Amino acid sequence: MSPDLTTTLKIKYPLIIAPMFLVTNEAMMIAAAKAGITAAIPALNYRTPELMEDGLKIVERGASDIVYGVNLIVNRSNPYLDRQLEVVNSSNTSYVITSLGNPKRVIEQCHRQGQLVFCDAVNLEHAKKAQQEGADAIIAVNSGAGGHAGKIPASILVPMLKEQLSIPVISAGGVGDSLGVKSVMQMGAYGLSIGSIFIACEESAISTQYKDAVVKYGAGDIVMTSKISGTPCTVINTEYVQKIGTKQSALFTLLSKNRTLGKYAKMATFYLGGKSVALAATEATYKTVWCAGPAIEFVDGIYPIARIVDSLMGLNSLDQE
Ligand SMILES: Cc1cc2nc3c(=O)[nH]c(=O)nc-3n(C[C@H](O)[C@H](O)[C@H](O)COP(=O)(O)O)c2cc1C
Incomplete structure (x- = not known):
């Protein structure tokens, strides 16, 4: 088997619960770790960097050797970036996912602390730039993604980036079942970052x-x-x-x-x-x-994260019962 995200992050399955504004919480991150995957939380989910510091401590206490990520918005809309980066650098965050801007400074600072940086990109130009700045992987956000979706379908974006880049390509967007996971991995993805189908999981605290x-x-x-x-x-x-x-x-x-x-x-x-x-x-x-x-098309009920992960890995079907 070729190496994938499981090798890099030392997790069981090559899946990230994608950072989701106002949705991802500490309970989801802990449940993800217990289910053999990892989750990333947007720094923006905390009103202040101090609250984020407290939140990350809860995550770290929640499961032994937990592997988790933090998502940082790196453009001008984020006035807290410096302080958020300080909190990340002094925590056990394994990887940072950057979105909406130039990741250069975040990459430099995280690498000094031995933390990986995965950069969101919706096209070849942005992906190449992030690679040049030293990104450890690209999160290829395709046209089927929730949130700030790209314009290119996964079936084109993943092979294109794979061919043109020397760093791993993690695919984000449009996946909600085991066939989707399999097909994206077969296209050469290093792993998947999956959001929408986890919004309604049991552990999320939304209404x-x-x-x-x-x-x-x-x-x-x-x-x-x-x-x-x-x-x-x-x-x-x-x-x-x-x-x-x-x-x-x-x-x-x-x-x-x-x-x-x-x-x-x-x-x-x-x-x-x-x-x-x-x-x-x-x-x-x-x-x-x-x-x-x-991908909410695939959601037909409210389930715990462990069951959703098993269904994505083809170990059970959410339709049963
Ligand atoms: C409710 C929701 C909130 C999101 N919030 C963020 C965010 O705060 N930061 C970010 O980088 N991406 C965000 N995204 C995008 C996800 O990280 C990821 O790229 C996307 O969910 C993948 O597509 P999928 O939903 O089809 O799995 C969000 C997506 C959703 C559905």
Whole structure:
């Protein structure tokens, strides 16, 4: 067998529970480790770097020799990056996943601490750049992904990056069953980063309404909106989403392009969009903006992470019972 993520991270199966804003929590990370995989949490899930420090300690106490990751947003919308990086560097975080920006500084600082850095990329240009900066692997975010999806399908993105890069390619997007895992690994992926099908897992602490929506809605109900972070993101096309529309306001678009004001416009969009998703994730509200990808098609119930992992590895079927 060729080496894969199991070799690098010393885990049983080559799967990462992808970082998910407001969804991934400590319980999910611990359950992932116990199920033989790993999970990564967005630093953004903690209101402050100090709370993140406390959260990571809970994770580290939760399972012996736990292998876990932290996701850092490395562009101008993240005012806490320096402090978050300090917390990561002084923790037992095994790997960092960078998204939305230039990962150079994060790579340099993490490598000094012996921590790996996997960089999100949606195309060859971004992937090559990250490789040049010293990334340990690329997370190839394809067109089927939840969150900030790419434009290229996995069947093209994975082989293309594999051929053009010398570092491993981890595939993210559109997988929800064992056939999906097998086929992406056969394309040459080093592992998979999987988000959407874990949103409604037993261990996640989101609202029942959000979990029920993930079970009830399917691939055809997912739309892209730029209202949340300014960057297009997949959400469930609820009545509320239909009502508010999916385009960022013309004023914000204009401001984001301005050299001086752009940073603040991006921070404001991120903050306001984040607030509405936070509300929907944790409370029953008419103003529901539920982030999810088309792979929710595969979700037909609320299960513990261990069962979802077994089904992804072809060890059981979630349909049984
Ligand atoms: C609810 C949700 C929240 C997400 N939040 C983040 C995030 O905070 N940071 C990030 O880098 N990616 C985020 N993503 C993208 C995932 O990390 C991953 O790339 C994606 O879920 C893979 O596609 P899949 O959902 O089809 O498995 C999010 C995805 C979802 C579904």
